[in-house]
Each structure stands twice: as C-alpha cells, then as structure tokens.
Amino acid sequence: MAITLVDPSGLPKIDAYRQVSVATGSRLVFIAGQVAWDAEGVTVGEGDLAAQVEQCYLNIGTALAEIGASFDDVAKLTVYVVDWTPDKMPLFLAGAARAAEKLGVTPVPPGTLLGVAALAAPGLLVEIEAAAVLD
Secondary structure: OOEEEEOOOOOOOEOOEOOEEEEOOOEEEEEEEEOOEOOOOOEOOOOOHHHHHHHHHHHHHHHHHHOOOOHHHEEEEEEEEEOOOHHHHHHHHHHHHHHHHHHOOOOOOOEEEEEEOOOOOOOOOEEEEEEEEEO
C-alpha cells in the first residue's frame, strides 16, 4: 500500500477522517468530482443528502476499481455540499457509512468539506473528488 494514514498527537482525532496521509507510491491518480449519478446519468437520491453521498462514494469506488485501486490508495478527498450547515453532518456520515459497508472499506483519508451555493446540475447536493497514490 502506498498510503499510510496518521492522526498526529497534538491534533484532534476525528472519526470521519485522519489528519495526515503519507504517500510513498509513484503514480498519482486524480478522480474528477463524482456526483450522485448512476451509470446512465440519472440522479440517485433526489433531495436525500445521505443517498447522494453514498452514490458519490460508490462512484469513486467504481473509478478506483477500474484502475486496480481501492479506497486504501486514496490520499485525500474534497467534498462540496450545497447549502452546508453542521446539522447535515449526520446525513453525510450515514451516507458514507452505507457506502463503506457496500464497498467493504473504511474510507477515512484526510478530507476537506466545503459548503457551496450550487453544483453543475439542479438537484445535486454533493460532489466528492479524490486523489490517490499507487505503487
């Protein structure tokens, strides 16, 4: 594995992600922001943040699998959520947990969550992009 996740002493431990990712691989992979579209481009979970988060993670899993990688290779996630407020965190975590269960992983690389006004298409509530490192 090219990625080691670390929670340094002196920084808060956060269940949803680790604070640091150490990459030792030689190939960088950047996955475009994934939204809650299925393979046919239909929005999954209209109006349901948890369902859309789940689909985003599943789409990232699909992209990673295509290149022989998994969430173990992800060094960083960036999450964009429409009209973010902290009270939405349980929905976000529920969607991530459902995806993790389906994928058989615990996706906890360092991450940044940003609130945004809108995404590329109406009805999309979340977009997640990933950077991975492979040997």
